Amino acid sequence: MTMSAVLETHQLSSGYHGHAFVTDLDISVEPGEVIALLGPNGAGKTTTLLAIAGELPALSGTVEMFGRKRTDALYKRAADGLAFVTEERSVFMQLTTAENFRVGGADAVECLQMFPELEPLMNRTAGLLSGGEQQMVTIARALSRKPKLLLIDELSLGLAPLVVHRLLDVVRDAASTHGIGVILVEQKVELALAVSNRAYVLRDGKVILQGPSDHIGAQVKELEESYLSGIADS
């Protein structure tokens, strides 16, 4: 592991019921780096995040996180600085925005600095917030705890592009300001490439392309035209 990386996987394979679906992954994240993890439906993006988080076992290869090899569970990795925002919106629907921050151990003042638009909604039940506002609560709560590594699965599901822009900009800023490493699984390829430093493209559980995001953009277009249908924004 390099001295500074928050995450390095080496030849990591993982999957379900003892069968590897993602194979030979070498993925690294430095502090402050936003990494886009791209690929068509079923490519293995969520599986990769689950393996990094400790929700799925490494069937071969290793996960090194925060300076040491890990085979422990998500809650232990979380205690050391991992945060995982999953596809399901993880707000407590019965609680208010303010209560969501409190039970999540987040600093409400900081959360409102990130998303001032939540200020008039602090006493509203989260179940009555729009999908975009719920994601703001989720992201603010996760960022406010200053994780060393933040995994985000499909932030944009069902949201308007403008809202996704807003959310990703805040993630990008927090990553740079606080040195948070981020892995972003995102269907909106252009948006993801615009805010990320580097990208990995997965297909059939393997990395088929990786590099700086500004280089990957053009190559993704080419790939898509040849055989990688379904990856770009529809």
Ligand SMILES: Nc1ncnc2c1ncn2[C@@H]1O[C@H](COP(=O)(O)OP(=O)(O)OP(=O)(O)O)[C@@H](O)[C@H]1O
């Ligand atoms: N619990 C499970 N048990 C067995 N196979 C699973 C399970 N969850 C996912 N899979 C399979 O693993 C493969 C990879 O799925 P994964 O969710 O990682 O893809 P993805 O790239 O995140 O796709 P999407 O963009 O559609 O979310 C798929 O073939 C999927 O059917």
